[in-house]
Amino acid sequence: MKVAVIGANGQVARIVERFLIADKDIDPVLFLRKSDRLTDLQNDAQIIEGDARNVKELTEAIKGCELVYANLNGSGQSGVAAKALVDAMHAAGVKRLIWVSTIGIYNEVPGKFGEWNNRMLNDYLPLYHEASDIIENSDLEYTIVRPSWMTDKNEVDYEKFAKGQEFTDTEVSRKSVAAYIFHIIRNPQEDKFQSIGLGKPGTAGDKPSWY
Template structure:
């Protein structure tokens, strides 16, 4: 497949690029800064510079693909305003670009608990922005899968997760999130699903196959 990833220099995306290349896929990574390009090339992705906050129509950057993945985020150090312009508006721009380019498959990295915003003002805004992005994707008519990880860690991946609807809150290594996304992208049967993701006991391929049967 040809897969375009928005947020191509993010922590999860940088783990995902080599995994997708090993599976034989072509990967394009959308990045904000030219100086990030070499990192993507080393990871096996074709870098394309496009600031999704400043660009109204990102369809040229997205190009032709079999699937797109939204992995962008304003990041923990950003203020509330950028939660709207990146986490929500960027995701919506990718919906519009996918439709314009005839791309039917869209996978989203969201977050657990978006329907119940909590924490300080910035984190509540982040969850609200994610929820609005999720809603836009659910109503887009695209073949979507929304993956909602728990608290992200940089621990080594275990290869075992819990994946399903309305799970108890928990945490998960970014490496395991990337591994789940690689499986989901190859499994169109997961379209139409919104799934929580935390560390667990089920091997990742088995967990993804199990939820595919829920659709």
């Protein structure tokens, strides 16, 4: 199974890549803006340097892949980046997409935590929302992942929140998010056409514990 990772130097992406490389049935293609950031993986995966807003570069990178996992930061998750990826996937004939977004794009976080989340993310939320709308309105077989505020805890402990369900968990580990993404990569029929929130059970509150 050939899998493309777009935004391959992201913190969650780096964990996912360890899972992919350890799985001998998966052939990873790692796409990022500066390829020298992944010199430690040059013997384990195909590494391609390019711009995630460039349709031609994306198309060449994902040709022959069965699934694309896009892990772009807030500034990169503009409508331009989302549309470029949708167009590239059409051109390359790839249908399955995992797209990482954030909580709050549907105004699904209630109470004081929702107010805090909106204040902290502020200008980023419209960008995430715009990008997710483009993905959801495409004909791709997408899973949008909406993690809560992420920690570096060495644990896999998460629960899922469907679109339209109130999201109350204030945190989740990056390893948990990576484990869920890897699970979908290995089980691509699951959570198709779904926007899934991820949080750690028992962490409801007004804001994450470290703030």
